[in-house]
Amino acid sequence: MSNNVDEQLFFYSSEFLKSSQARSLRILSEYYGPLQRLQKNNIADTIVFFGSARLKSQEAARAAMETESSTADNMQMKRLETDLEMSRYYEDARTLAGKFTKWSKGLKGTKRRYIICSGGGPGIMEASNRGAADAGGINVGLTITLPFESSGNEWITDELDMKFHYFFMRKFWFLYLAKALVVWPGGFGTLDELMECLTLMQTQKIKKRLPIVLYGKDFWENVINWDYLVKVGTISQDDLDLLHFSDSIDDAYKYVTNFLEKHQLEGPNF
Secondary structure, eight states, X not given: OOSOHHHHSGGGOHHHHTSGGGHHHHHHHHHHXXXXXXXXXXXXXXXXXXXXXXXXXXXXXXXXXXXHGGGOOHHHHHHHHHHHHHXXXXXXXXXXXXXXXXXXXXXXXXXXXXXEEEOOSSTHHHHHHHHHHHTTOOEEEEEEOOSSSOOOOTTSOGGGEEEESOHHHHHHHHHHSEEEEEEOSOOHHHHHHHHHHHHHHHTTSSOSOOOEEEEOXXXXXXXXXXXXXXXXXXXXXXXXXXXXXXXXXXXXXXXXXXHHHHHTOOTTOO
C-alpha cells in the first residue's frame, strides 16, 4: 500500500472512480464541473449550433480538389465536388456565429448572453467556434470522447473546452442554457440532437420558447419528409411551427435575434 495518504483516499483513487460503483459520482461530476466553469465565466445562456463534423471549410475543400483531382476516379471526384459544394455551410456557420457574437457583445448588463456553443469538434462545430473567436467573443465547446473522431478545435475558449464521457450529460448542457438552436446539415448525431430537442419541446419537458432554425432547406426537406409526417398523423401541423427553415445568413440572424429580443430580453438584459 502506498505511503501517500492522498492516494489512499477514495476520492483520489482512479481505480475506484472508474468502477461501476462510482458511476453516479462520474455523472454528478459532469453536472457540477461544467456548472462551475460556466458560472465562473459569467455565462447566462447560449445559442447552440449543431451540424456535421465532416464538412470542410472552402479552403480545405479547394485544397483537396487541387491535390487529389488529378488521380481521382469518378466516385472520388464526385466526393471532392460534393465536399466543395457542402463547404458553403461551413462558411455560413462561421459568418453567422460571428454576427450573433457581435450582437450579443452589444447587449447591456453584467452577464454574458447568447454565447455560441457547439459540440467542439471539426466541421460545423469548428466553424461556429471559429466565427465567434473571429468576432472577439468567447465560445463554448462541449466535446465528447469518441474512438474514431477527433475532439476539440483550436478556436474554443480555453476554459470553456469541456470534455464529456456521457452523451446524455453533454446533451443536457446543450439544452439547459440554450435560448436558440441553429441546426446545419449533419448525420446521425445531428439528427439525434435535433429530434431529442423537438421531443422535449413537443412534450413540454422544455417549457421555454426556443427558436430552432434548420439551415439548408433543400437538405432538410430531402432528409425528412415533414409534410408526410403531418399527412399520416404522426405529428400535427402545429408541430411544424417549432421549426424555421432558412437558406441565408441574414434570414437566420434576423429570425433568431428578433425572437430573442421579443421573448427573452428584459430591462437592462441583466
